[in-house]
Amino acid sequence: MADLLIELFSEEIPARMQAGAVADLRKLVTDGLVEAGLTYASAAGFATPRRLTLALQDLPAMTRATREERKGPRTDAPEKALEGFLRSTGLTKDQLVARDDKKGQVWFAVIDRPGRPAEEVIAEVLEAAIRTFPWPKSMRWGAGTLRWVRPLHSILCILSDEAGARVVPLEVDGIRAGATTEGHRFMAPGRFSVTSFEDYEAKLTRARVMLNPEDRAEHIWADASAQAFAQGLELVEDKALLAEVSGLVEFPVVLMGEIREAFLGLPPEVLQTSMREHQKFFSVRNPKTGRIEKYVTVANRETADNGATILHGNGKVLAARLSDAKFFWENDLRTVERQGLEAMAAPLFNVTFHNRLGSQGARVERLAILARTIAPLVGADPDRAAQAAKVAKADLCSEMVYEFPELQGLMGSYYARHAGLAEDVAAAAQEHYSPLGPSDAVPKAPVSVAVALADKIDTLAGFWAIDEKPTGSKDPYALRRAALGVIRLILDNGVSVPLGELVNAARDAYVAVYQRIGRPRLIEQIQSDLLGAADLSRLLGEGEDREQFEALEATQEQAEFIADRQMGLHNFKQEARFEAMRASLLAFFADRLKVHLRGEGVRHDILDACFALGGQDDLVTLIKRVKALQAGLETEEGANLLAGYKRANNILTAEEKKDGVEYSLDPNPKFAESAEEKALFAALDSAEPEIARALQAQDFAAAMTALATLRAPIDAFFDKVVVNSDNQIVRRNRLCLLHRVRKVTEQVAVLSAIEG
Helix, strand or coil, rough: EEEEEEEEECCCCCCHHHHHHHHHHHHHHHHHHHHHCCCCCEEEEEEEEEEEEEEEEEEEEEEECCCEEEEEECCCCCCCHHHHHHHCCCCCHHHHHHEECCEEEEEEEEEECCEEEEEHHHHHHHHHHHHCCCCCCCCEEEEEEEECCCCEEEEEEEEECEEEEEEEECCCCEEEEEEEECCCCCCCCCEEECHHHHHHHHHHHHHCCCCCHHHHHHHHHHHHHHHHHCCCEEECCHHHHHHHHHCCCCCCCCEEEECCCHHHHCHHHHHHHHHHHHCCCCECCCCCCCCCEEEEEEEEECCCCCHHHHHHHHHHHHHHHHHHHHHHHHHHHHHHHHCCHHHHHHHHHHEEEEEECEEHHHHHHHHHHHHHHHHHHHCHHHHHHHHHHHHHHHHHHHHHHHHHHHCCCHHHHHHHHHHHCCCHHHHHHCCCCCCCCCCCCCCHHHHHHHHHHHHHHHHHHHHHHHCCEEECCCCCCHHHHHHHHHHHHHHHCCCEHHHHHHHHHHHHHHHHHHHHHHHHHHHHHHCCCCCHHHHHHHHHHHHHHHHHHCCCCCCHHHHHHHHHHHCCCCHCCHHHHHHHHHHHHHHHHHHHHHHHCCCCCCCCHHHHHHCCCCCCCCCHHHHHHHHHHHHHCCCCHHHHHHHHHHHHHHEEEEEEEEHHHCCCCCCCHHHHHCCCHHHHHHHHHHHHHHHHCCCCCCCCHHHHHHHHCHHHHHHHHHHHHHCCCCCCCHHHHHHHHHHHHHHHHHHCCCCCCCCC
């Protein structure tokens, strides 16, 4: 058995591509070897800025010899059929064997493939991998045809076993494989030979190259943290930057530099963002003050002056970058002082939110209306919530957010505090975007919750109105994330509010704002023939809408008709359309809720059983019902009750279908013949009011307890009573009794939706 070592040595590979390139190299080579019949025990890949390395262990010297028998056409088949078979097998006619088959004699091809040397297979697979490598971006250089991410300089490809190391004969575009590589570009120039992976890794270490990116990242973090700790400071964690920086250096040298006093007054997030985005610096924070006071940079070499020249150059560039940030910050503060935050947001009316949903300014107007409506439901002051919504997106017009978009919301909170606004209003400017994902924190402050809900409900209602819904894996407007955000805001804060009411409030805000702001201007544009025929066709189609449009005679009415459809207002204004739109949106929330609750162990069919009751859009109440139902059904009593309910439901459904009638009249106990039948009447009379009282109090556990008392009477009824009695009056009464069982049970949930 032998070990294989491959290294593809090139100019600097972008850090963002290295991890993917290692995975691609490993897959291309290992899949190719296995497909060719060459197995291996393990494979490990590594990357530095100048090399991709793959090490495989325990490869056999030869592939196994194989024999394949392939059935062909009949011996009396047309010549063309035989020729096609011969081409597919690579044999001649005299090499075929005729054998008896069910339908006569048939040609068989017996193909013997001898084992191939490992070197031959490796050369073929590696060349194919290099020539077809899936770089996101690649280039050609010189006169060759090979494409690589950067010019490829050398290929190291050796097999090593007890007899020693041997080079795999391979040449790609004039680059011949060998047994040599290079160390660090500056600290250990020159090539050296290697005989195995262990020898390769050891010699690279001596040549100032750390092969493993995880080792480089660990070294950077440990050294930087130690330097910060020695000065009473702490390193600001940034895993993404650490991964990127470890891909920029082969021999990391950690250096700590100073930030000039003039810039220490900038918000910490501004300093951190500017240094990370522009110069790949780590931020060093004073834990006592929270200020960013120093930075860490990672050089790719040791220097005689211990990095002093590097730090001096970096300091000059950093000063220039932070001077820009300081200018933006101070200019924005002056704007806030002179105009106020709402005036800062005025240009949002000239920024398009969506071409069919109007401007960002119109959206802010809607959010203010919607936040005021939601505020009492979440315990917030309506005036504060409306004020927060008015200024929440003002920072989108700031110079700082224009330069650093990732600071939106955060800068808004700084500007709001500078404007003297209340702390909960300032916090809402930052928190109303949350939660951005499943791991993001959910706002708890009532004003922030009100504005965050308004922001997400407005988005969902608007895009549903213009029929821009997620399809398959496509969700360009992040509507699934918005719906999950609404769910988490409601559940984590215990906000008992029907989602349907929130959608209604969003509709009212849309209609009010567009009637006042967007609609008049759009109608004027349409009347000026700015809307082409192609848009008419897209908006109106060929159905009822086009017929209504063509029935209108006045240009003004036609323009209003088109405007309402372009902005989705027809789905808000027409009650039937709105009900269908709202039902679709609530179903979307239900799907997102199932995904969210899956991690908590809530069964989707239990959720379906509760949703089937209708009107279950108060998520807090719904979850209480779902969890009580699941807990009840997981007991022996609950499982047997479910079985009894399904038996009753199945019999009743079958008989109603057969008879063509509904047995929904109240059953009469005077027609009860057996003790078990009378006992079931009595149990229903006792349980029904108890269940109703418990549901009224939202005590779903008590409702399940009351429902469970029906288990024994239902079991006894089915054990002793024949439903389809010969006496038609008794039969009808018993079927009506089963209907009552179903009706009482389905006060809690529609159990027929539960699987099993």
